[in-house]
Amino acid sequence: MKIAILSRNSRLYSTRRLVEAGEERGHEVQIFDTLKCYMDIATMRPLVHYKGETLEGFDAVIPRIGASITNYGLAVLRQFEMMGTFPLNESVALGRARDKLRSLQLLARKGVGLPVTGFANYVENTNNLIELVGGAPLVVKLLTGTHGKGVVLAETKKAAESVINAFRDLSADFLVQEFIEEAGGADIRAFVIGDKVVAAMKRQAKEGEFRSNLHRGGTATLVKLSPAERATALKAAHTIGLSVAGVDVLRSNRGPVVMEVNASPGLEGIERATDKDVAGMIIQYIEKNARPSRTRTRGKG
Numbered sequence: 313m314k315i316a317i318l319s320r321n322s323r324l325y326s327t328r329r330l331v332e333a334g335e336e337r338g339h340e341v342q343i344f345d346t347l348k349c350y351m352d353i354a355t356m357r358p359l360v361h362y363k364g365e366t367l368e369g370f371d372a373v374i375p376r377i378g379a380s381i382t383n384y385g386l387a388v389l390r391q392f393e394m395m396g397t398f399p400l401n402e403s404v405a406l407g408r409a410r411d412k413l414r415s416l417q418l419l420a421r422k423g424v425g426l427p428v429t430g431f432a433n434y435v436e437n438t439n440n441l442i443e444l445v446g447g448a449p450l451v452v453k454l455l456t457g458t459h460g461k462g463v464v465l466a467e468t469k470k471a472a473e474s475v476i477n478a479f480r481d482l483s484a485d486f487l488v489q490e491f492i493e494e495a496g497g498a499d500i501r502a503f504v505i506g507d508k509v510v511a512a513m514k515r516q517a518k519e520g521e522f523r524s525n526l527h528r529g530g531t532a533t534l535v536k537l538s539p540a541e542r543a544t545a546l547k548a549a550h551t552i553g554l555s556v557a558g559v560d561v562l563r564s565n566r567g568p569v570v571m572e573v574n575a576s577p578g579l580e581g582i583e584r585a586t587d588k589d590v591a592g593m594i595i596q597y598i599e600k601n602a603r604p605s606r607t608r609t610r611g612k613g
């Protein structure tokens with residue numbers, strides 16, 4: 313097969329592993345810098361161009377699109393879909409995953425366990441928002457943050473008020489969330505491919521920290537998931553419409569609650585923690601499922 317990878321940086325671990333796994337299995341794999349792809353829109357024959365050539369004849373496209381270029385990346389992916397190229401994750405699903413509020417609303421509608429979460433653009437009384445999620449301690453999160461930056465634990469009501477008011481004065485979009493204290497600074501990353509959780513790791517925050525992000529000094533170890541945790545991760549990925557996803561789950565007293573569904577989950581942490589060939593499993597998924605025009609949405613919706 314001919315497989316295209318949309319990635320800005322060919323040296324990234326995940327990108328390199330996907331190329332390696334594809335080539336190992338006898339495929340032709342090419343990396344294209346998402347921002348260097350350009351398109352002709354107003355024609356009957358949609359095409360993606362790259363350095364003066366047209367990117368035709370690809371059986372599948374793997375989007376590895378960074379959060380900072382989501383919109384342009386989605387446009388490129390949609391164009392591939394309109395050409396009939398099979399996307400590992402569809403543009404519509406990717407768009408949903410990148411909108412944290414929309415994702416949480418979709419998950420809530422399907423009954424997936426979530427931390428109690430409040431969102432407001434303007435609240436006359438900050439207290440109302442604090443009460444909505446059950447009072448302090450609570451977590452305030454910037455919607456644009458990654459790697460745990462912008463995630464603040466407010467232990468008292470006073471602290472919560474100050475953080476919320478400060479974020480509001482900065483006109484930052486944020487949500488307020490019940491603090492799942494019993495998770496003990498750990499979360500679980502379940503790596504979903506198709507209808508299976510193929511690998512899972514537990515990330516534990518370093519001493520004195522509640523955020524388990526590896527970028528914040530957290531450590532990852534192999535973990536065995538309970539049936540409820542597996543079911544929750546699968547339901548979350550499928551609700552968003554993702555074939556491949558990294559679902560982040562907290563172990564709460566009332567069972568697994570989903571924090572986040574990542575549409576371009578990194579491979580380095582999960583492959584190192586579990587010693588599994590996740591990249592190879594992604595390529596196998598493509599082998600089984602890639603058929604021309606087998607996109608449910610073809611960029612619609």
Ligand code: ADP
Pocket residue numbers: 427451453457458459460461463489490491492493495497498499517522523524525560562571572
């Ligand atoms: P980011 O997208 O920046 O990684 P997350 O929402 O994943 O932000 O939060 C970062 C980390 O903070 C999580 O991995 C988890 O360890 C911790 N955390 C986030 N929300 C909560 C919460 N509601 N209760 C307990 N811990 C949380």
Ligand code: MG
Pocket residue numbers: 459460525560572
């Ligand atoms: Mg996270």
